[in-house]
Amino acid sequence: MSEAILETQSITMRFGGLTAVDNFNLSIGKNDLVGVIGPNGAGKTTIFNMITGIYEPTEGKVLLGGKNISGLRPAFITQQGIARTFQNIRLFKDLTVLDNIRLAGHFRVDYGLLSSIFRTKKFHAEEERLKNEAIEFLKIFGLENKMDHLAKNLPYGEQRRLEIARALATKPDVLLLDEPAAGMNPNETKDLTELIRWVRDKFQIAILLIEHDMRLVMDVCEQIYVVDHGELIAKGGPKEIQNDPKVIEAYLGTEQA
Template identity: 65%
Template sequence: MTLLKATKLSKVFGGLRAVSNFSLEIQPGELVGLIGPNGAGKTTAFNLLTGVYEPTSGEIEFDGKSVVGLKPYQITQRGIARTFQNIRLFANLSVLDNVKIAYHFHVKYGLVESVLRMGRYHKEEEEIRQKAIQFLKIFQLEDKKDEIAKNLPYGEQRRLEIARALAAQPKLLLLDEPAAGMNPQETHQLMDMIRWIREKFDLTILLIEHDMSLVMGVCERIYVLDYGSIIAHGTPAEIKNNPRVIEAYLGEEVH
């Protein structure tokens, strides 16, 4: 079964059509890229897929069920997690608390147990703490668990954001420009991490990225967006040599 299917999505802001007839399909276990020039509509497409925006028209199905009209937290509960182009951590909370928060989508204790700190509350909170620490170990952040998130170096903040997204136990992970602000060595390490987390967590991944070395290095299929519409779709080799893609990036017709 197709894991994610977007069909003829459009989003209009006033008179501006940010996304037009956007369609894509992702199968379980795939690692797919979404690329395009600045202003092409990539982040708007991500925001549609994750419930930040509701489409003006079109359909989104995840795991065989429509998610149109659901709130972002409801979509996360269904199994889609994301990171953001501009890192959105809980800046003034500790590294550990940033990851613990993601686990609270799955707690079983109720409001009364939480307020009175009774029943299942203590047992589940301790389980969440241990799971969060294990995640921080995986991402080499355990020794920073008590630090305030905003005080981490940029690369570690990016790792923490990915760790937090994975702690929500998604089936599909959306990465919005994960290499933004990284140097070539950090980007290479990120490529290895993306491959590793797909295998480790049995994930399907969709990523937006401007760094072509990263996209071509990790993605099996690539969609290309320009002026809000998909203009090409194929393997990295097919996309690299596609005249319409070259024209969109260079701004001139290729003969």
């Protein structure tokens, strides 16, 4: 593991009397590819929601580059350098493929409200820059020939690629992928496995993913954290995790007498 870019320090999330995540610690290096796995209801998505500002931890801290980002709104956390995708794809489905990418970069534009109202030279220059950047992202992801299509009309696998491309267009330091293989067939999952590796290497970012497809997790992740009932029960490389008795019990249960 390299120098940490993202850390969680004893983060806990309680909803009334229910503890969804308890004292969870995680450390991800600048170019690491890390997975979080666990049975349904284990608290995985709650962890993502605390990292990305959807929930503020009841206790503990989330650090990005050593800076405490706990309690910041999701938009500000994106600006700080964390982007995510969702298990249920959340595209702007009635916008074009190109506009989905263009919107991701709008928080970095170098013009103000008056420039946008009066359509100044700076406004047009910045909009042209955003468009050109978006087209480059679509070329990288093989979607440039569909830039004028509505996002909702893309096949499922291409919608997933577009969602990842849109997240990367925010130029993050850390990309969170929530169940990226959900709804995919084996061939699409194989392509996704290669895409995740390629994204990490191409953009030199850290990737944290939640996934139920164990083949994908074991193939792509260098470090794996296992949670059950909101608690960390194991962490290590793929081979360690596959052979860990606590992990086997969490997924398979104990033999009944």
